[in-house]
Amino acid sequence: xxxxxxxxxxxxxxxxxxxxxxxxxxxxxxxxxxxxxxxxxxxxxxxxxxxxxxxxxxxxxxxxx
Numbered sequence: 289x290x291x292x293x294x295x296x297x298x299x300x301x302x303x304x305x306x307x308x309x310x311x312x313x314x315x316x317x318x319x320x321x322x323x324x325x326x327x328x329x330x331x332x333x334x335x336x337x338x339x340x341x342x343x344x345x346x347x348x349x350x351x352x353x
Contacts, residue, residue, distance in 0.1 A: 289331055299348050313352060317344040328352045 305327035312325035316338050327329065328349040333348040338345065 294316070297346065299325070308321045313347070313349045314338075315343075315346040319343050 289335050297315070299315060300330055301311055303315070303325050304310065305312050307330040308327060310327035310329070313328045314326040314331035316324045316326070318324070318341060326338075331338070331347070331349055
């Protein structure tokens with residue numbers, strides 16, 4: 289089982305969700321080195337699965353107002 293760790297590269301307004309194109313607040317790095325970006329909505333919707341497959345997770349969803 290892999291425990292996700294925090295990634296310190298901040299997300300910007302130009303980072304967009306891979307699911308819907310909204311501003312991304314979550315970056316997931318997979319074991320392959322690929323990254324996925326998610327808005328807060330899709331981060332919540334896929335939380336359980338992302339925890340299972342992520343090498344690293346950078347979560348800025350607390351910035352959502």
